[in-house]
Amino acid sequence: MSPDTDDDPFEDQKERVDNPMRRLFSEYGRENTFQFVVGVLASIAARVLDLLPPVILGLAIDAIIRQEKSFAAGFPVLPEAWIAPFVPPGRSGQFVLAVGIIVFSFTAGAVFHWLRNWGWNSYAQQIQHAIRTDTYDRMQLLNMDFFADKQTGEMMSILSNDVNRLERFLNDGMNSFFRLSVMVLAIAVVLISYNWQLAMVALLPVPLIALFTWKFVDIIQPKYADVRSSVGKLNSRLENNLGGIQVIKTFNAESHESDRVDDVSMDYFDANWDAINTRIKFFPALRILAGIGFSLTFVVGGLWVINGQGPGPFTGTLEIGEFVTFILLTQQFVWPLAQFGQIINMYQRAHASSARIFGLMDEPARLAEQPDAPDLTVSEGRVEYDDVTFGYGDGETIVEDISFEVGGGETLALVGPTGAGKSTILKLLMRMYDTDEGSVSIDGQNVRDVTLSSLRESIAYVSQETFLFYGTVRDNITYGTFDADDEDVIAAAKAAEAHDFISNLPDGYDTKVGERGVKLSGGQRQRVSIARAILKDPDILVLDEATSDVDTETEMLIQRSLDSLTADRTTFSIAHRLSTIKDADQIVVLEDGRIVEFGTHDDLLGDNGLYAHLWGVQAGETDQLPDEFVERAARRQAEIDAGDD
Template sequence: MDVPADDDPFEAQRERASNPMRRLFDEYGRERSGTFAVGVAASVFARVLDLLPPLMLGIAVDAIFLNESEFSLPLVPDRWLPTDPETQFWLVVGIVLFSFLGGAVLHWFRNWGWNRFAQYVQHAIRTDTYDAMQRLNMTFFADKQTGEMMSVLSNDVNRLERFLNDGLNSAFRLGVMVVGIAALLFWMNWQLAIVALLPVPLIALFTYQFVKTIQPKYADVRSTVGQVNSRLENNLGGIQVIKTSNTESYEADRVEEVSGDYFDANWGAIETRIKFFPGLRVLAGLGFALTFTIGGLWVFRGEGPWLFTGTLRPGEFVTFILYSQRFIWPMAQFGQIINMYQRAYASAARVFGLMDEDAGIEERPDAAELVVDDGRVDYDDVTFGYGDETILDGVSFTAEGGDTVALVGPTGAGKSTALKLLLRMYDVDDGAIRVDGQDVRDVTLASLRDTIGYVSQETFLFYGTVRENITYGAFEASDEDVVAAAKAAEAHEFVTNLPDGYDTMVGERGVKLSGGQRQRLAIARAMLRDPDILILDEATSDVDTETEMLIQRSLDRLTADRTTFVIAHRLSTVKDADQIVVLDDGEVVERGSHEDLLATDGLYASLWSVQAGEIDDLPAEFVERATDRGARAETDGATTDQ
């Protein structure tokens, strides 16, 4: 089946890629032109030596065994050659042995050059593609699945390596064979050479039709393999939900569906391929049979059949048949090379299309280093939206240096988005965000993000040890600093009770630890960096009361003497904040201390009443809006913004 273009998450990127294969060589091949040249030169000379044995066989038959011609070698003056038949025989043996031994050495250099070149390009492209991908803004990742991006970094990059190592290598090898053999055939007998080359135009036309047919099919294959990877990655990541929901059969059906799409797309390409190659072999075989028939009659009769003139000696005929066979089959193998090229072209388009993706967040050429003195943060009439949807509208508030500011409000009010703008995960559409008077768009991204620590609700731990996760972002920290940060985060005690202490492996995404333990390691990580500004995004929402108490003690230490922003649904955790900013539908609707906001009896007071269990006296407007928000959430899907 053909996969619609909309099903390819990288369709837009792929269409923007211009001359991807030329870019592959211009941007990456030039840096390893030396190894490339070794591979090419060794391919050429190795194939030249491979052509010697059949030629020497024909010369030996005619000049030494049948004595029907003078002993001579191409490009070698006759005065340099021996006249004694036995010496001539041993010279032929020596040349044949030299061709095999020299060919073996040259084949080693050929393989070394091509493999070295292909491996370097694969390494460079993969690292550059990953680096380009990780610098894209968060909107890009919201539209893509991990499996789809892994497909580019793994499958597509590997396909380029296979083409450079196998396809391009074979192209040069076969090119030398075809050109060299064609030249020798015309040198020996131009009339019979024309017969041997008759299938070439037909093979070229057949190959052209194959390329036109197979190219869109390979685009379908690349799309569906990304969908398979995404489905498998999602399911393996959510295996606990699948088991607890008893949905193994449902997910098996979904995997079967996307795998079936890949099967259909891939089988469509395979069907085209398996029809093409036998067709090439038929054309090649007909050409060989015709050459053998005419050449055989020529030798058998002692004169040229039909319109052919002159003589054809037995040794020449043997050499001609060996060469023509070597010529026709390489012509058929060009189809496989074109097949590999089309696959590589589709992969290169996806890779370079991804590299060319607009990062969204650009650092200005004259960007300065952020200098933090007080840590004052100003939101000045900030407006931001995703596409046509406005998330924040005219948001203004100030966090004085060292203060703790809490952002509260209903789900979808824009709280997380507001703080992601401070980190420049996105850029504001209007207004400005300033740190000590410096617009965050005017400073370097590195200095901005080094200044800000971030602890989220969904703590991510990398596969590795406890120590490696705490020191992430502060890689040069000493063991003493790591222990001090863990103690401050109330993590040291449980870490020392782990099997290998700070060298304990935490497993994929920290699965060997509890949610509270992971959260405390994230806090230790932030403490070790000692940022000037701190963002706590629902840092205690998914833990039990006892663990929350421990984490809250850690946070009290972490927030001391630094500007802190706290996002919280559990309002009891932020009632002591210096300032509480209440957001609703992307606008600041209230601002003040806990006591002031309760006295105002507005949205904050209603939210507090809900958490206190006092729901009977809630304003009708609040209940109605809550119902509307719930309906929108069900319609639009679960929102990730807080």
């Protein structure tokens, strides 16, 4: 089983990425070359200095205490002629030199250990920050249907878990790789330079450890894949439940949701414990192999020193100090080999995470913008839909052959049953999606030919699904118009009939609204959202059920303010309460994604068609409705799903 599990919601994106780790280092590592070089060089220096104390200890035993060899001749690898000029005569002088070297190794080693940690941590943190911000920036450019297919928890997993996993590899993994590589190679060189025969004994477990580590990685990877899949499901369940906590409470479903969380949490527990159980068996087994290597070295070396000659096929001499150095270094040698398994594991997890990250970065945006696209220039505010057809990419057409024109400063209302395509039509105006056929233009400029920023700067949108950001009331009103002063904020709030209730809040405009505005009522949130649109002072105003969450009295007050706001700007309004749009200059009536009626309120009532029947429903005249209308309404209701209308 591959670590790239079939449950991964970003599997399609990952498959498009070639050599994600090479891309990681080439695109992001190159910008932090200095920290990388500091980390590598400091790792080498720190490890070499760490090896000096056991080498000096063995040398002191043989050259100073037992006086069986020259102090200068005892340094591994380095020629005696290089060392001799720096060695003082006499045992006391050499002892002071040995102590000085040991003290220097610990002191300088501490400095290089600090430099090593600074280099790798800085390297990892810089890349982590750059990747997270770049990934988020790319997410903001993706079209809305991409987000419709992904849960919030899954998207958060990319920005949090995957980016953090890269940081752990770049810091801990890379740090450990160079540290252990230097240690293993340096110790091997020292041991071979002292006594190549005994070194072969010490190195004997290496192939077994390598084989054992490879097998461990092969076994543990599918288990880690199960862990990642289960934690993703757990996060999605928790995110979903916390977002719907009010529904859970009002429907007394706490115990039901507790059971569901318990189920996904137990799945995570089982998967994680399976991986842990495998891992905690691996390291004791490695200790056994390491112990075998140490024991063999101790037995062979001990007999060699006791008998004064090598046991069995071993030849030559082995000094006591050399034997002590062998024992000390063998302990430091075998265990780092076992840790390479963890590094390989971290690398493979980072590989999977980088593939997900770069796969998301490479996700093609359906909303392409020409490099030389001009800014939108709004003069009159005239909007034209010309034979517009659109579907969400799953083969189903949502709106078809939509054509109408709205003059500058006019108000156009869109009405129709749920699922008729009203919100979709307005999202095409703002280029949340692009038309499949036909065009949408403002003052003769196709919205696909101008910059997205200038297009959306000219339009204010008030959605039926009011969203407030965590922060203060003022933060939410000024969102998108960040430089507005207090006077303008208050004026916008008054126009939205929000100033009075805001003034009565504990901290007025500085009151925290809570997560998604949970501290405010639905009507209050809607009025803050309307104030945000009023403050923007747009050329075109889009009201998508803007008064759906307010009571009748507040709706009347808001409608009075909106009448003033819409007097000199092009306005689109979606409303199920037909009384709020009866004074619109034009009304478009939609059914099943097509325009079935078009005209003023009085004209449409006179036609006695769909609009007149919808008006009759709201007027309570249900007994006078034709059977055909009732049957169509029942059929539509049965086909409604969770999508936008």
